[in-house]
Amino acid sequence: MAPEILKDIPYRTSVDWWALGCSIYEMVAAYTPFKGPEAKKEKVAKEEVQRRICEDEVKYEHKGFDAATKDIISQFLKKNIDERLGCKGDDPRKHEWFKSINFARLDAGLIDPPWKPKPNVVYAKDTGDxxxxxxxxxxxxxxxxxxxxxxxxxxxxxxxxxxxxxxxxxxxxxxxxxxxxxxxxxxxxxxxxxxxxx
Known part of the structure; x- marks a missing residue:
């Protein structure tokens, strides 16, 4: 969750940009930015994750992060909403990380998605929740x-x-x-x- 949710600060789309930064990080590293690689071996307490979200900067320990990926994640995970990419009157689609995407063709429905979910399948990580x-x-x-x-x-x-x-x-x-x-x-x-x- 974004810091503004944890601190009970009113928010709108800022949390969506935060979530996108977390998703990009997880796609590269296969773990979330504030749990870290240790979460694969031992459970990180919820309170510790919340503290990290509000206080710590993101670490890029995984070797799969290139400069553009680090930059876009860092901008999406700014703790101050006014500094966060997508919240300061800028267009995140203009970032170098998205350079391979033709957004005009995407918006027009002319680009097929790389993966389509099957309509007769339930996709879930687990049933514990x-x-x-x-x-x-x-x-x-x-x-x-x-x-x-x-x-x-x-x-x-x-x-x-x-x-x-x-x-x-x-x-x-x-x-x-x-x-x-x-x-x-x-x-x-x-x-x-x-x-x-x-």
């Missing part, structure tokens, strides 16, 4: 479930499992626009997206 905000209790996981969840990030989710989500009420709960995020501690601007099953 569901338990944090779900009101559905008493579900017992067995060895078969554990095997499935280990393969969950492959994007292959069987129709029977999707049917089980519908029958259990979890699908409706996740897609209820009025559901409360009490356990996850999220406010209206940070709610997770909807779930789609086909």
């Amino acid at each position: 569901i338990a944090e905000f779900s009101d559905i209790r008493g579900v017992e996981l067995d060895a078969k479930d554990d095997k499935f969840f280990k393969e969950f990030s492959t994007g292959a989710v069987s129709i029977p499992w999707q049917q089980e989500m519908i029958e259990s009420g979890l699908f409706d709960e996740l897609n209820d626009p009025n559901r409360k995020e009490s356990a996850a501690g999220l406010d209206g601007d940070q709610k997770s997206g909807t779930c789609t099953l086909l």
